[in-house]
Amino acid sequence: MIGVVSQTAGQRGMTLVEVLVVLVLLSLLALAGVELLPLMNRMSDRSGSLQRGAAAMERVHDFTRATVRNALSIADLGKAGEELSPLMADATHLDLLTTLPPGLGAGGLYRVTMTVEGAADHRSLRLRVAGLRPDAPKATEGTLVEDASQIAWSYFDRKKSSWSDHWTRTDAPPDLVRLDVRMAGTGWWPPMIQGPMLGGGVFCEFDTIANICRRGGS
Template identity: 75%
Template sequence: MSGVIPGVAGQRGVTLVEALVVLALLGLLALAGVELLPLLNRMSARSGSLQKGAAAMERVHDFTRVAVRNALPTVTLGKVGEEIAPLVVNADCLDLLTTLPPGLGGGGLYRTTITVDGTPGHRRLRLRVAGLRPDAPPAMEGTLVEDAVQIAWSYFDRPRNRWSDHWTRVDKLPDLVRLDVQMPGTGWWPPMIQGPMLGGGIFCEFDTVANACRRGGA
């Protein structure tokens, strides 16, 4: 017996050894495919998690930029501003008087408070929006970020050219406001940096490379 498997007429047959090698290779490929499935599933889940995290970051950053950009110092409100409870501006709380765009508010000024709370390693970013007009709707509350490793606010003072974790001046808004968020698994979000348009840092251009504010503005 020659050990050759007959093929199509006129063609060389496949030997038994070659057939066994092919079957072995196919088995290895099938085994590799089975072992790769969990890895592919994990990669797909991570990709979905990253996309979800990016969408959440974009929503938080967009809202925060609007709130900071439209903020007003209390001193610009005269006697009305004197009746407002002091704003809290530190590493765990950003408290602003701001206008909101159509769709987010019904006109007038709002006290927008974005607070960091929770336990170490499981931090949340909470939002409270309360209108200052007598006919304003009831205050709204919600969660912007949850289960973060770390969340912190910081504030840039252009004359001193430095960041601080608190802001005590009531006559002036920070030149820039910064939000840093670290999420489990995906790490730090790119920082959100925004300056107020009125009474703040509209002319302060922040240099992310030098980590400082350029002094060319008024």
């Protein structure tokens, strides 16, 4: 007698149609993977660009906050400041007498100048640092921000409770200094807002939503 061998569902082999379906699916997955590679590369490049931009913003903000926080007016120096030229503070130029953040400079006061330069949509923020001590090293220059769409300084006057693109008082540094930077491709940086502390500046926390300076802030 010839025995009959039965096949269970788990033992049944694949039919030709099923093999063709699997091959088609694998081809589609391979094609999708190839098409997704450029997108994934662009996403990776953008992520890296955003991280580099965030790091650059943090460096600029930290340096600017430190120099503004320690700013003094020429009047604060008494007779020692009589030979110094006036400090400028407008939309494209911020001039400060200040100490430098830890790790920079060799102590003493410095004249720190940050100037907006360049054509529209290709702005840069140039930095010049000159020591006031007789033994201070030679003045140095560099660039804080490159290839920005827009860069602007503005100044808060607590008496008028408003912002302006000019600070006209010569007897005191601005109550608050604001730096706005817009980078091509990534948009506006969060504004950098800082007040001078050593010169008796306004001690408040600026509310960027309500656009007011709240007393008693840190």
